[in-house]
Amino acid sequence: MNASKSGRKSQFKLFFRRFCRNKLAVFGLIFIVFIILVALFAPFIAPYGYDDQNVSIRLTKPNSEHWFGTDDLGRDVFSRMIYGARVSLSVGISTTAISMFTALIIGMISGYYGGRTDNIIMRIVDVFLAIPSILLSIAIAATLGGGIVSMLIALSMGAIPGVSRLIRAQVMAECHKEYVEAAKVTRASDFRIMFKYIFPNILSVFIVTFTMGVAGGILNASMLSFIGLGAQPPIPEWGAMLSEGRAYIRDYPYLVTYPGIMISITVFAINMFGDGLRDAFDPKLKGR
Amino acid sequence: MKKYIIKRLLWMIVVLLGVLFIVFVLLEFTPGDPARQILGVYADEEEVAAKRLELRLDDPFLVRFGRYVYNLVFRFDLGISYRTKLPVMQEIATRFPITIAIGVLGLVVSVAIGLVAGIISAVKQYSWLDKICNVFAVIFHAMPNFWLALELSLIFALYLKWLPPTGYKGLKYLILPVAALGLNGSTAIFRQVRSSMLDVIREDYIRTARAKGQSEIKIILKHELRNALMPVVTMIGNSLGAIIAGSVVVESIFSIPGLGNYMLQAINRRDYPVIQGSVFVLAFMICIFNLLTDIVYSFLDPQLQSQYQSNVKSKKRGVKA
Numbered sequence: 195m196n197a198s199k200s201g202r203k204s205q206f207k208l209f210f211r212r213f214c215r216n217k218l219a220v221f222g223l224i225f226i227v228f229i230i231l232v233a234l235f236a237p238f239i240a241p242y243g244y245d246d247q248n249v250s251i252r253l254t255k256p257n258s259e260h261w262f263g264t265d266d267l268g269r270d271v272f273s274r275m276i277y278g279a280r281v282s283l284s285v286g287i288s289t290t291a292i293s294m295f296t297a298l299i300i301g302m303i304s305g306y307y308g309g310r311t312d313n314i315i316m317r318i319v320d321v322f323l324a325i326p327s328i329l330l331s332i333a334i335a336a337t338l339g340g341g342i343v344s345m346l347i348a349l350s351m352g353a354i355p356g357v358s359r360l361i362r363a364q365v366m367a368e369c370h371k372e373y374v375e376a377a378k379v380t381r382a383s384d385f386r387i388m389f390k391y392i393f394p395n396i397l398s399v400f401i402v403t404f405t406m407g408v409a410g411g412i413l414n415a416s417m418l419s420f421i422g423l424g425a426q427p428p429i430p431e432w433g434a435m436l437s438e439g440r441a442y443i444r445d446y447p448y449l450v451t452y453p454g455i456m457i458s459i460t461v462f463a464i465n466m467f468g469d470g471l472r473d474a475f476d477p478k479l480k481g482r
Numbered sequence: 483m484k485k486y487i488i489k490r491l492l493w494m495i496v497v498l499l500g501v502l503f504i505v506f507v508l509l510e511f512t513p514g515d516p517a518r519q520i521l522g523v524y525a526d527e528e529e530v531a532a533k534r535l536e537l538r539l540d541d542p543f544l545v546r547f548g549r550y551v552y553n554l555v556f557r558f559d560l561g562i563s564y565r566t567k568l569p570v571m572q573e574i575a576t577r578f579p580i581t582i583a584i585g586v587l588g589l590v591v592s593v594a595i596g597l598v599a600g601i602i603s604a605v606k607q608y609s610w611l612d613k614i615c616n617v618f619a620v621i622f623h624a625m626p627n628f629w630l631a632l633e634l635s636l637i638f639a640l641y642l643k644w645l646p647p648t649g650y651k652g653l654k655y656l657i658l659p660v661a662a663l664g665l666n667g668s669t670a671i672f673r674q675v676r677s678s679m680l681d682v683i684r685e686d687y688i689r690t691a692r693a694k695g696q697s698e699i700k701i702i703l704k705h706e707l708r709n710a711l712m713p714v715v716t717m718i719g720n721s722l723g724a725i726i727a728g729s730v731v732v733e734s735i736f737s738i739p740g741l742g743n744y745m746l747q748a749i750n751r752r753d754y755p756v757i758q759g760s761v762f763v764l765a766f767m768i769c770i771f772n773l774l775t776d777i778v779y780s781f782l783d784p785q786l787q788s789q790y791q792s793n794v795k796s797k798k799r800g801v802k803a
Contacts, residue, residue: 317496325761326724329726332745332749333508336749336752337512416629417626433626443632444640450633451636457626458624462620462624
């Protein structure tokens, strides 16, 4: 018992050491932790509320009182960006959670049972994959009529087909391994084999895909909000802020530049973190 | 080979029917009565009822879906726009070429950048060139394409005044949108080219070629690139999908009267037949393109070719026996 525990610990240590060797990945992790803290403590950090309007100071350029200036309604852009972290992060994480969970079930069933079940499921997935995921999301969000909830549904449904495909391939590769055979011999139930034996073995791929999915989710959410199908005013989503600032881009470019930088850095950090995780899970893939 | 292409063509028809079905189901869930939408808020109940009868909206779901498919296939009819009262197909047809131009040009730019940068990066792995390419790739990958488009128009159209900011009166107006989509799309191709080149570079036959004293350029182009291109070709289909989906927003930023912009306006006006038609036509475009890349791939991939040829041969043998 003790030996296995220390073995597990050293495995984790090795993993952690490999991860730390990638400086960009460590930067990614630090930035993610930072932005999560910012999102959690937004009311304490932000100097103003996200919907505190003051028309007398509308469209003031960045100064000591309003670090990132104010928008067309006199709201503080800096505070809105801090609150925006809440919306963007939670949308990114929750859509990925929904889509990954659904895709896990679909991919698991398809990959594990194979044969006709797999054929039927994958042909349906193929049809969905013919529509680019963001276009599918736009179509679904347009049907449901905008707002955060419809954006969540649209983004998760857009992401499910691609991820199911990926998980199915992983499960299929695992199914041919001996430990699955062994589990079948012990008369373990299919459910038990799928989630108790196979799942831990595809966990690394699952985690990496999840991380990258969050980055993609934030990007796509900002796009939906930008075209008016996501967060509705006055909710400060970064993409929605970009969209509101667009009309003033000629004279007040900071309204567009700052939220865009925020989206890019966050997505960049998450991608770097994901890359680092993948390399640490599988050192053979390093540098690819 | 012919068999493979026919198989792919038949499958494409099934996929397109599936796409139509998804889009049709989506429309079913939209709130509001289509007849009321066409006639406007001020029409009285009787008129609406008459319109419903005329459009046969009370038929069962599958019957209406069948009619929709029939109208599309045999009459090229995608319904009538709620707003302009014009046939959707007609409106799409005038906007379609611009979106194709943006999509194809964007793809050309992204493939060109991705290919050149990918080759340089792989051949000179760990050099400063490789590092610069990688840094740009991760930066452009993290940028939302619509934001990149906005910033490009800010710099090149509003500040430097080199290029027109909005509108469409010739190719010059397409430079910025194509640049935004191409730069964004090139990152995925760059990564793929680089990683498959790196795989190939370590192969034995490259060492053999080098031992034979072949020139470095010839090794790169003839031995490495040719073998590394296979995964890249399949990737190009995906890239076009992303570029076309991106063009929906980018067209609206530059006020280009393409299909994407048309669809976005329809979304804001809740003009569902237009949304439905546009999504279908965009998916159709992507399917055709995927089919083309598959065919190109089948010619490039000797394994696939031999698989189908040996199938034919073994069948012939079977007949003789």
